[in-house]
Amino acid sequence: MCGICCVVTLCSQLAIHDFLNEDILCHLRRRGPDSSQQLIKAVSDLSYECLFSGHVLRLRGLVTPQPLEDAKNNVFLWNGEIFNGVHVGDLENDTEVMFHHLASCSSEMDILSLLSSIRGPWSFIYYEAPRHSLWFGRDYFGRRSLLWQFSNEADNAFCLTSVSGYSKPGNQWQEVPASGIFKIDLKACATTKSLSLTLFPWMYSCTEKSVEETFINVIDQVSKDLPNHITLMVNKSKLWLRAPVIPLNKTVSETSGDCPDSNSSNINRVVSVETLQDFLAEEHKKTLACQFIDVLNEAVKRRVLCLFRAQDQVTRDIPSMSHTRAHVAVLFSGGIDSMVIAALADKHVPLEEPIDLLNVAFMMKEQAKHKGTTKRPTSHEVQLDLLCPQESCQDLDANTGAHLSCFDVPDRVTGRAGLKELEAINPSRTWNFVEINVTLEELKEMRKQRINYLIYPLDTVLDDSIGCAIWFASRGEGFISNQGELKPYKSPAKVVLTGIGADEQLAGYSRHRVCFRKDGLEGLNKELEMELGRISSRNLGRDDRIIGDHGKEARFPFLDEDVVSFLNSLPVSEKADLTLPRGIGEKLILRLAAKQLGLTASTVLPKRAVQFGSRIAKLESNSEKASDTCSRLKLLSVEEL
Incomplete structure (x- = not known):
């Protein structure tokens, strides 16, 4: 995983470092702490200049500083993982392999075929030096962040980067659309002193009608967000990239049910x-569940084994724990998505290696009020309170009479229950169950210091939460239990597995039920x-920037191309049954797979979004809507500093 950046100026009078x-x-540098370097390519006779900046997190093979440059002056920056399609040996670095293949391409068609x-x-x-071409883009799902910013028309400069920072007023950063791959002819742009982009879109098929429609739709969609002085063109040869997944099966059979009202007995079934x-x-449902397990298992296997493991790295601060440090962590709520990922990771991560289960909780507002406001606690007192919450930060459960910590949010409760299932x-x-406790003060401090830059250019209340x-x-900074006692712990794992993509494919959100009630299975398919x-613009760029800020890499098993193709091959009625109640009907095929894997109570937990399960949504303002612009995410410009 890397932080990559390129700045291009088309005017020799401008200083590129500006x-x-x-x-x-x-x-x-936070994304790529293992190596940082820069390279400037100045083409004086054409009056353009390029600065390339690469920052590397070593995850496989030898440390390979970026940017890479070859004898032809080609330059390459890569932030990715090759899990299949191009062979990468166990000891090889995929950046070098990819650069070698790109440099061997002799035409646009070759480059598109490779990608x-x-x-x-x-x-x-x-940067394809002999042709003065700059290629850039993101994968089909947009699982890695890439932003662009264009200067005003007079300056004729632009920047591409994994993560942004302060900017001049009027120069907005945007995510590079994952609609296709872009190419800039720097020679032509330097000559005309104007910037134009050529787009090669992702497509499923190549009928003349579909090609024409796709090009028109994609050009219209991308153009509307570009500054007026930037031209976006279709490539003259009408070349395109082949989508890495099959199209969605929209088949709706007459026997697959239409809406809950037609089967009220189902909606009232007991969830168990x-x-x-x-x-x-x-037999049919069991077969599908097993097929799903097989394809998802391979996806998880690729993501936990494509990773450098040093033999001499041990956990010395907690000697009674496993002698090997964790290399893989799971964003863990105890819900069905994270439970299945953890259970499958267990099949492939070496047994002597711990797996970190990262469970976050934000201090519950009601108990926080009991803390009193006359004296602000010191950082040491807060740390002790997080480790051993005092009586003042506890409440009495009316049903059991037991004391509840102010961090016993829903995801903490289900997380602990999920831990017991995995231990069984x-x-x-x-299994390192890492209890990560966040106070309102720390939330405000870190949002202002770091998080707002990572969420940007997204800006809603939902993005903030x-x-x-x-x-x-x-x-991964929190506490783990060691022989019944909580000890401070910071996860050293560089790979973080997340369950994003399951809800989007398996009708996991409440809005999917609303859509189903209104428009039946056809409407659900469209949704x-x-x-x-x-998903690229709504989630993945943001999540990559967020997780990458810790020098860690986000990996998404549910968005593995083989997993998506398998799920796309099934009619929606095989993946979910929204005539059934919550906890069963949504993500039904995943629940069946989980049961087949030996999981128990977690298989019937209803969907609970992280902002509610962690209680962050209740911490600051209860009157906001998820789609509102979040005032807390305001970024300062250079002039305001």
């Missing part, structure tokens, strides 16, 4: 693990197709 702020470099073949998340910047067992008694499946594994929760969770189509 367009690359030090704060951007600081953010990039179409890769399986895994990526963003890249490639036994219900899933009854479904698995049907494999008691020989060291999810972004902050993921940032604290993936940082699911839209969900996956917008």
